[in-house]
Amino acid sequence: MENHLKIIKGNMVFAPSFGQLETLANSYVIIEGKKIKGTYRELPAQYNNLAITDYGDALIIPGFVDLHFHAPQFANRGLGLDLELLPWLEQYTFPEEAKFKDNAYAAEIYKQVVTELWKWGTTRVALFGTIHKEATAHLMEMLALAGLGGYVGKVNMDRNSSDSLLETTEQSLADTEDFIKNTIDRYGLVKPIITPRFVPSCTGDLMSGLARLAGKYNLPVQSHLSENTGEIAWVKELHPDCLNYANVYQKFGLFGQQPTIMAHCIYNDAAEIELMAKNKVTVAHCPYSNNNLASGIAPVRKLIDLGVAVGLGSDIAGGHEISIAKVMAAAVQVSKLKWLASDKKAPFFTIPEVFFMATKGGGSFFGKVGSFEEGYEFDALVIDDTGLNVSTINRYSLAERLSRFIYIGDYHNIVARYVAGKKMEQPQF
Numbered sequence: 001m002e003n004h005l006k007i008i009k010g011n012m013v014f015a016p017s018f019g020q021l022e023t024l025a026n027s028y029v030i031i032e033g034k035k036i037k038g039t040y041r042e043l044p045a046q047y048n049n050l051a052i053t054d055y056g057d058a059l060i061i062p063g064f065v066d067l068h069f070h071a072p073q074f075a076n077r078g079l080g081l082d083l084e085l086l087p088w089l090e091q092y093t094f095p096e097e098a099k100f101k102d103n104a105y106a107a108e109i110y111k112q113v114v115t116e117l118w119k120w121g122t123t124r125v126a127l128f129g130t131i132h133k134e135a136t137a138h139l140m141e142m143l144a145l146a147g148l149g150g151y152v153g154k155v156n157m158d159r160n161s162s163d164s165l166l167e168t169t170e171q172s173l174a175d176t177e178d179f180i181k182n183t184i185d186r187y188g189l190v191k192p193i194i195t196p197r198f199v200p201s202c203t204g205d206l207m208s209g210l211a212r213l214a215g216k217y218n219l220p221v222q223s224h225l226s227e228n229t230g231e232i233a234w235v236k237e238l239h240p241d242c243l244n245y246a247n248v249y250q251k252f253g254l255f256g257q258q259p260t261i262m263a264h265c266i267y268n269d270a271a272e273i274e275l276m277a278k279n280k281v282t283v284a285h286c287p288y289s290n291n292n293l294a295s296g297i298a299p300v301r302k303l304i305d306l307g308v309a310v311g312l313g314s315d316i317a318g319g320h321e322i323s324i325a326k327v328m329a330a331a332v333q334v335s336k337l338k339w340l341a342s343d344k345k346a347p348f349f350t351i352p353e354v355f356f357m358a359t360k361g362g363g364s365f366f367g368k369v370g371s372f373e374e375g376y377e378f379d380a381l382v383i384d385d386t387g388l389n390v391s392t393i394n395r396y397s398l399a400e401r402l403s404r405f406i407y408i409g410d411y412h413n414i415v416a417r418y419v420a421g422k423k424m425e426q427p428q429f
Helices: 069-074 087-102 103-119 133-145 169-183 204-216 229-238 244-253 270-278 287-292 300-305 324-341 351-365 398-408
Strands: 004-019 021-032 034-040 053-062 064-070 122-128 149-153 189-190 221-225 262-263 282-285 311-313 378-384 416-418
Touching: 004 351, 004 398, 021 149, 021 351, 021 398, 053 351, 053 398, 053 416, 064 069, 064 262, 064 282, 064 311, 064 324, 064 351, 069 103, 087 103, 087 229, 103 122, 103 133, 122 133, 122 351, 122 416, 133 149, 133 169, 133 189, 133 270, 169 189, 169 204, 169 244, 204 221, 204 244, 204 282, 229 244, 244 262, 244 270, 270 300, 282 351, 287 324, 300 311, 300 324, 311 324, 311 351, 324 351, 324 398, 351 398
Parallel strands: 004 053, 064 122, 122 149, 149 189, 221 262, 262 282, 282 311
Antiparallel strands: 004 021, 021 034, 053 378, 378 416
16 A cells, blocks of 8 residues: 655755745655655654655755756866856857767766766756757756756757857758657656757747747747847847847747746846746846856846746856855855845845745746645755754754755765655766
């Protein structure tokens, strides 16, 4: 009876809504298949005869969600971060991405990418590949083999790129459709995503074609929006007929017509934000990248207040940290600078708020993911924070222990990882 159920015991910490932190000390979560049946402070009597995985005094939190990660840029972490966005792309990013024409090189890098995602506790991720459909299919396969969940996109670029990364419009669309057909039903937790790099690298014909594919195959979309003032000026030159940057994507059917992630969103005007909220566009906030490339501080509090969904992104390799815990800390830090710049009028973020963004906020793009509520898929990290405490572990509340892990913990503290109800061991490629 009920032998298909899993019961896990520990200190549950999760964020069911923005700013709300739920803590359940010495409690139980019951998982049926992929999904959570319930959380209980006392185990119901009908389950008393079932085996329990008891993690003792460890923290159990939802797995981290990374909404924006450029997998082929992994080897470039820490390089060129004394430049702005556009020079950095030309000098570092495009030359590195051109190497992924070589499938052996791609496999070597992507094995490391997926292992690092697992190691740092990212259980769901939205990944950019390159223009190369075979290499990007390898990336998707490795993510699935590791048991992680996510979206993987073949990047599209038919203008304003180096010769080694330039596609024709027809080839870009044909390769994208081949990629979709070969991968859309291959894996349970990993799916393709339509990925125009950004407006400057995609003609209107390409964007329209990608929108048709998104609709035809019912796929989400990911791209970049308003990351850098030079980029925004460039978009205005390329599309003078459009009211703003967001309107370009809207015009070509890539702005919420299918579920959409837009990374950065630092300089959007009121009309753009209203359109983002109306079209249910999700923002990937990438504080490390925005700092490293001198892009600016996104007005995330304003976006959320106006009804825009926001999750977090590492933005490897504009960002240098794979750890979403570290991205959470950076999100708090830059929000404090925004608070100061606003004459202390725009409140800075709290730990429960950024924890929500890193879990349920970003996880909602994948469905019922990122919380320990009934019906949610059980993605979880088990955190042994014993070594982070200066005296006895009971000195700190569960909320304080979470905060200390975010700021001073690392992957050594993650002793178990679950994705969709299944425990995931370290990938062996």
